[in-house]
Amino acid sequence: xxxxxxxxxxxxAVPAGEVxxxxxxxxxxxxVLAHAFEPFRGQYxxxxxxxxxxxxxxxxxxxxxxxxxxxxxxxxxxxxxxADGPAPDTLVTLGREVDARLLVVGTHGRSxxxxxxxxxxxxxxxxxxxxxxxxxxxxxENDEDGWTSGRRNLRLVVGVDVSSASRAAIAWVxxxxxxxxxxxxxxxxxxxxxxxARLGLVGTGGLVGTHPTVTEAIERELAPLxxxxxxxxxxxxxxxxxxxxxxxxxxSDARRLGADLLVIGTHQRHALRRLxxxxxxxxxxxxxxxxxxxxxxxxxxxxxxxxxxSVLLATxxxxxxxxxxxxxxxxxxxxxGMVHICYVHERFATTVPVYSYGxxxxxxxxxxxxxxxxxxxxxxxxxxxxxAGITTNVSVVQASHVGEALCQMALRLGVDAIxxxxxxxxxxxxxxxxxxxxxxxxxxxxxxxxxxxxxx
Numbered sequence: 001x002x003x004x005x006x007x008x009x010x011x012x013a014v015p016a017g018e019v020x021x022x023x024x025x026x027x028x029x030x031x032v033l034a035h036a037f038e039p040f041r042g043q044y045x046x047x048x049x050x051x052x053x054x055x056x057x058x059x060x061x062x063x064x065x066x067x068x069x070x071x072x073x074x075x076x077x078x079x080x081x082x083a084d085g086p087a088p089d090t091l092v093t094l095g096r097e098v099d100a101r102l103l104v105v106g107t108h109g110r111s112x113x114x115x116x117x118x119x120x121x122x123x124x125x126x127x128x129x130x131x132x133x134x135x136x137x138x139x140x141e142n143d144e145d146g147w148t149s150g151r152r153n154l155r156l157v158v159g160v161d162v163s164s165a166s167r168a169a170i171a172w173v174x175x176x177x178x179x180x181x182x183x184x185x186x187x188x189x190x191x192x193x194x195x196x197a198r199l200g201l202v203g204t205g206g207l208v209g210t211h212p213t214v215t216e217a218i219e220r221e222l223a224p225l226x227x228x229x230x231x232x233x234x235x236x237x238x239x240x241x242x243x244x245x246x247x248x249x250x251x252s253d254a255r256r257l258g259a260d261l262l263v264i265g266t267h268q269r270h271a272l273r274r275l276x277x278x279x280x281x282x283x284x285x286x287x288x289x290x291x292x293x294x295x296x297x298x299x300x301x302x303x304x305x306x307x308x309x310s311v312l313l314a315t316x317x318x319x320x321x322x323x324x325x326x327x328x329x330x331x332x333x334x335x336x337g338m339v340h341i342c343y344v345h346e347r348f349a350t351t352v353p354v355y356s357y358g359x360x361x362x363x364x365x366x367x368x369x370x371x372x373x374x375x376x377x378x379x380x381x382x383x384x385x386x387x388a389g390i391t392t393n394v395s396v397v398q399a400s401h402v403g404e405a406l407c408q409m410a411l412r413l414g415v416d417a418i419x420x421x422x423x424x425x426x427x428x429x430x431x432x433x434x435x436x437x438x439x440x441x442x443x444x445x446x447x448x449x450x451x452x453x454x455x456x
Contacts, residue, residue: 008036033068170186184234187240191242247283259290264280422450
């Protein structure tokens with residue numbers, strides 16, 4: 001395969017060439033050294049005459065040839081490409097033409113104001129490319145203890161979440177480890193307040209430091225994505241709270257962990273969407289002092305066919321809600337399935353986040369009443385379920401919004417689906433009375449099975 005290196009013949013392009021050379025040697029790839037020829041009229045007040053353009057082109061071709069010769073002297077095959085046009089467009093087009101494994105570009109590390117005025121070839125390439133782009137800062141450190149010579153494994157830090165962009169980054173790492181021994185640290189940085197609210201956790205214990213339930217929930221969500229990596233080397237998952245910029249946190253942690261390469265996925269958001277939603281990728285590129293590999297989300301592997309191993313069964317102990325019991329147990333696989341039966345006690349409504357409460361909010365259930373409810377929930381499990389090896393677990397939750405609480409419970413338990421019964425009311429009836437099923441559908445991020453029951 002081929003690795004394309006973009007060069008502008010400045011000192012900032014040298015580290016990019018060194019990293020590309022090291023990867024090409026380890027992977028057995030050839031290199032394509034490319035320069036985008038784009039004369040700048042401002043340098044010549046009298047205008048660019050054909051003679052000036054010809055002289056500039058010859059000089060660029062000579063510098064390109066000299067750079068390629070230096071790389072060939074290191075024992076790799078090198079092709080030279082001098083192309084007309086803006087650098088990002090030229091590199092991306094060339095990468096597609098030669099079916100490159102990845103593109104490698106250097107970055108000047110300009111200030112925010114300079115980037116606004118002049119733009120960034122590296123960031124523009126990341127936005128446009130349909131294949132991974134490796135961005136190398138001018139002050140990238142040398143390989144002091146020898147991954148390039150085989151004295152140790154390549155160290156990767158991979159920023160992960162449950163998005164398609166992260167799945168693309170993980171797929172690239174999986175492919176790399178099939179060829180090259182790598183020690184991989186998967187890193188997820190989360191905002192504590194956001195996660196406490198997402199999971200519906202009571203109390204402020206996780207606002208400073210880690211929260212065991214938050215850590216457990218995130219690890220469970222990420223585990224299917226990072227399991228079964230091929231190849232040699234250690235794999236580690238770190239889940240850390242972070243109040244600041246996610247990109248800056250990834251960059252600082254990767255440096256602290258001694259990574260050789262930081263790998264992140266990108267949704268390739270443009271203009272207004274990037275302004276509105278932010279971009280962890282661009283934050284990371286600007287903050288990192290080590291090479292950053294940006295993998296476009298379109299390279300994500302297809303998700304495996306889903307299977308329902310666990311279900312959250314919602315009930316208010318009414319006869320209506322009990323209509324969903326056989327359906328919930330029928331969804332899960334025998335011998336390995338689990339059904340979580342959940343009852344939500346509705347307390348007074350509030351807009352205050354649940355983590356603002358202490359462990360015993362007002363209008364809560366008494367201990368005796370909670371024991372009664374738990375006993376009733378346990379009695380709902382069909383006798384056939386135990387014989388079939390299906391496990392039953394019960395939960396009693398207190399919340400001001402039942403539907404939202406059910407979705408949060410589903411997140412905390414990591415179930416594959418939610419099951420509940422609902423009246424088949426008319427639109428007017430739902431508007432007047434409301435619908436827990438409707439609220440669950442509005443908030444759930446996983447399949448919801450609604451058992452329709454017509455009023456008698």
